[in-house]
Amino acid sequence: MSSFANRDVxxxxxxxxxxxxxxxxxxxxMERVYERGGDDRLxxxxxxxxxxxxxxxxxxxxxxxxxxxxxxVISLGGxxxxxxxxxxxxxxxxxxxxxxxxxxxxxxxxEGAARLAAELTDVPVIxxxxxxxxxxxxxxxxxxxxxxxxxxxxxxxxxxxxDLKYGRTVHSLAYALALFGAKIHLISPxxxxxxxxxxxxxxxxxxxxxxxxxxxxxLPDLDVLYVxxxxxxxxxxxxxxxxxxxxxxxxxxxxxxxxxxxLVILHPLPRVDEIEPDVDELPQARYFDxxxxxxxxxxxxxxxxxxxx
Amino acid sequence: MVALKVKRIEMGTVLDHLPPGTAPxxxxxxxIDPTETTLLVAINVESxxxxxxxxxxxxxxxxSEEEANxxxxxxxxxxxxxxxxxxxxxxxxxxxxxRVEGFLRCPNPNCITNDEREPVDTVFVRESKKPLExxxxxxxxxxxxxxxxxxxxxx
Numbered sequence: 001m002s003s004f005a006n007r008d009v010x011x012x013x014x015x016x017x018x019x020x021x022x023x024x025x026x027x028x029x030m031e032r033v034y035e036r037g038g039d040d041r042l043x044x045x046x047x048x049x050x051x052x053x054x055x056x057x058x059x060x061x062x063x064x065x066x067x068x069x070x071x072x073v074i075s076l077g078g079x080x081x082x083x084x085x086x087x088x089x090x091x092x093x094x095x096x097x098x099x100x101x102x103x104x105x106x107x108x109x110x111e112g113a114a115r116l117a118a119e120l121t122d123v124p125v126i127x128x129x130x131x132x133x134x135x136x137x138x139x140x141x142x143x144x145x146x147x148x149x150x151x152x153x154x155x156x157x158x159x160x161x162x163d164l165k166y167g168r169t170v171h172s173l174a175y176a177l178a179l180f181g182a183k184i185h186l187i188s189p190x191x192x193x194x195x196x197x198x199x200x201x202x203x204x205x206x207x208x209x210x211x212x213x214x215x216x217x218x219l220p221d222l223d224v225l226y227v228x229x230x231x232x233x234x235x236x237x238x239x240x241x242x243x244x245x246x247x248x249x250x251x252x253x254x255x256x257x258x259x260x261x262x263l264v265i266l267h268p269l270p271r272v273d274e275i276e277p278d279v280d281e282l283p284q285a286r287y288f289d290x291x292x293x294x295x296x297x298x299x300x301x302x303x304x305x306x307x308x309x
Numbered sequence: 310m311v312a313l314k315v316k317r318i319e320m321g322t323v324l325d326h327l328p329p330g331t332a333p334x335x336x337x338x339x340x341i342d343p344t345e346t347t348l349l350v351a352i353n354v355e356s357x358x359x360x361x362x363x364x365x366x367x368x369x370x371x372x373s374e375e376e377a378n379x380x381x382x383x384x385x386x387x388x389x390x391x392x393x394x395x396x397x398x399x400x401x402x403x404x405x406x407x408r409v410e411g412f413l414r415c416p417n418p419n420c421i422t423n424d425e426r427e428p429v430d431t432v433f434v435r436e437s438k439k440p441l442e443x444x445x446x447x448x449x450x451x452x453x454x455x456x457x458x459x460x461x462x463x464x
Contacts, residue, residue: 011449089426112421112447116429131419133448197451204437 004304008118009126012172017179027300040070048101053109065298139172141297149264154181161187162228164194178207187212219258250275322372323390327363329353381405409433420448
């Protein structure tokens with residue numbers, strides 16, 4: 001029996017390296033299923049997507065993964081989700097929806113919402129983003145992409161560039177990379193440095209971490225460059241956002257002049273202006289493959305949770 | 310100097326070596342209702358060990374070790390004396406609990422535990438002993454020892 005069977009997926013912190021390896025290994029198998037166009041192993045199972053804050057990509061990726069495995073999808077989103085304006089709280093919503101489905105995928109603006117939902121329901125809950133806290137399946141697909149591109153994670157020099165202060169994806173990813181023994185290079189403007197409590201946590205789990213202000217200087221050493229956008233909506237102070245927006249940019253010239261030919265450039269998408277469009281044509285650009293991997297990893301996760309792998 | 314004289318209690322718990330001014334918070338942590346419990350509270354009294362300290366005598370109530378350990382959140386060096394038949398039957402130092410439920414609020418305003426519509430109490434799980442640090446089970450925000458006093462909910 002898989003350690004994922006019937007399990008909630010709330011935070012990367014809930015998983016050991018061994019469990020993550022199990023998922024990555026199952027994703028490799030699932031990639032073959034994906035390439036065959038899917039199968040019907042989850043026929044008769046129903047996935048409910050409850051999105052109380054917008055994320056078309058994550059929702060579509062989960063829905064696509066479920067359809068590829070022959071399962072069905074029901075959704076509560078957009079205006080309907082706003083029907084909590086009718087007065088219903090999250091607790092009542094999930095205690096109702098659990099009777100309609102076999103697994104719930106939840107995105108919610110409040111941090112800790114997914115943990116609460118998991119405690120209140122018997123069906124597994126997958127956190128698809130709770131405020132600025134966790135987005136574990138993004139981390140899983142990032143790990144899978146790195147593993148697939150480089151054949152390993154441990155020992156790689158991985159640069160995390162951008163908004164390391166408010167960027168949820170880089171917080172979870174840094175933690176997971178540390179579990180796998182990668183060397184982490186944090187590259188950001190001073191104002192967007194990784195929060196000290198996360199740096200301390202990385203130190204506690206024995207991570208090798210270096211901070212940088214200048215991408216050009218560290219770029220030649222990197223195996224992977226993970227770029228994030230500055231998310232306006234995450235900034236409590238609009239003036240702070242105005243000060244830092246556009247403060248870093250990955251250009252074709254920069255990559256051609258300073259990066260190794262086997263560098264892998266990733267981005268959780270959507271991007272705004274932090275990677276120029278002509279970088280897309282470079283062999284190092286892998287962020288659209290990352291999107292494909294997202295479906296594959298979510299297929300693997302759903303299969304392990306609902307089908308026992 | 311006039312020596313501090315407080316009545317001996319027949320049965321109950323004496324919490325000693327509390328940092329000055331913490332006794333009222335400790336009453337909240339222990340959920341003691343002063344209208345129903347006989348208490349002797351000494352605040353900011355002289356102490357040879359600490360310079361100044363608070364003492365809290367709770368008459369008629371024997372705290373379990375688990376209950377008393379909650380005191381360590383604001384008084385890490387507190388001593389607990391269990392009194393039976395007017396004499397100290399048991400004495401121990403408090404240890405910070407592994408899990409803290411209910412009486413601390415989460416400092417993260419966007420944490421689901423701060424949404425009054427949701428039926429959820431706070432749960433903090435100890436992350437480290439030195440420095441003392443707890444993590445919110447829900448939003449995963451960490452809380453340090455120096456923040457804890459401000460996070461105790463009023464009763």
